[in-house]
Amino acid sequence: MQMSLAVFVIFMLFLSTALQIESLSTLSPCPNQCGSTAINYPFGVDDGCGAPHYRKMLNCSGDLFFQTPSGNYKVKSIDYDKQTMTIYDPSMSTCTMLQPHHDFKMSDIQSVVIPPTSDTIFVLLNCSIDSPVLNHYRSLCFNFSGHSCDELYNTCTSYRVFHIGLGGYPPCCFTGYNTVKYMSMNILDCSHYTTVYNTDDLKGIGPLDWTYGIKMSYSVPNSGCERCQRSGGTCGYDTETEMMLCLCSGASNSTRECGA
Structure with a gap:
């Protein structure tokens, strides 16, 4: 009799827990977490969740990834107060690692609803002297926070491979997203790229300590x-x-x- 009572109590506890789990899943029809990142409106990882403007942009496979026509980029953070998302391209070059050449491309809708911020800089590396951004479109290149191409090449160990003898290093270009949006790396005639964000805060800070990645701003539909x-x-x-x-x-x- 005591054994039957104990079994009954265990069964009721199990049933109660199961009902609570079912209730929570019912109250949350859309996942609100992926790894350590909260998933709030307007985003969603399941089709039908969030706002349709951001449909199928995020993928949760262990970590949260932002999906574009050129690949999947790991989401570093989402700031829902400032309405920004920061992503990282594991295939781009950095100050300590040289990666093979490739392009960063967003879809037309992504370029409109969640474009890179103005303080996100695309650094085009190892450019040919015939590059459009060094000739007809040279106005697309600019300096940021007092930094230069020479500083980048001389500081970063991964870029020293570009050394061309007594002539020093090949040109580079600090530019905005619209440049790589409309021109591929082949057209730009630059072999590698990297991206840096929060550039307004990087005055006097060397390339080794730059914040690498792409920060994007989004709006919440009314x-x-x-x-x-x-x-x-x-x-x-x-x-x-x-x-x-x-x-x-x-x-x-x-x-x-x-x-x-």
């Missing part, structure tokens, strides 16, 4: 999401029409709020 969230729902959209939906507990969804 779609009535706050009303949905106040009612206990999760903001999403219809995958066929891409119209806003308020995802509620159970199988019921609403166009505006839960419990209406």
Whole structure:
């Protein structure tokens, strides 16, 4: 009799835990975490979650990745207050590692809704003297925070391979995202690139301590999401029409709020 009572108690505890887990999953129809990164509106990793403008841009496979036509880039952080996302390209060159040449490309919609910030600089390395940015489009190159190509080449061990004897080093170019948006690395005639963000804070700081990566700014669509969230729902959209939906507990969804 005592054994049966003990088994019954264990069963009830198990059932209670299972119901709590089921309830939590029901109340959260969209994943709100990927690794250590919170997933909040307007983003979503499941189709139908978040805002349709950012549909299929994020992928959670252990870590959070930002998906573009040129590859997947690890998300370093999302600042929901400042509405910025910082990503890192594991295939780009850095001050200590030289990587094979490739392009960074975003889709047309990505370039509009989540473009790189103005304080994100693309550094084009080992450029030919015939490069467009050194001739007809030389106005696209600029200095930032007092830094120069010579400083970059002389400081970074990975770039010393570009040394061309008594002539020193080949040209480089500090430029903005629009340059690489409209011209590929082959057209630019530069063999490698790296990216640096928060450049306004890098005056007097050497290349070894620069913040490497790409910071992007996004906007939150005014779609009535706050009303949905106040009612206990999760903001999403219809995958066929891409119209806003308020995802509620159970199988019921609403166009505006839960419990209406």
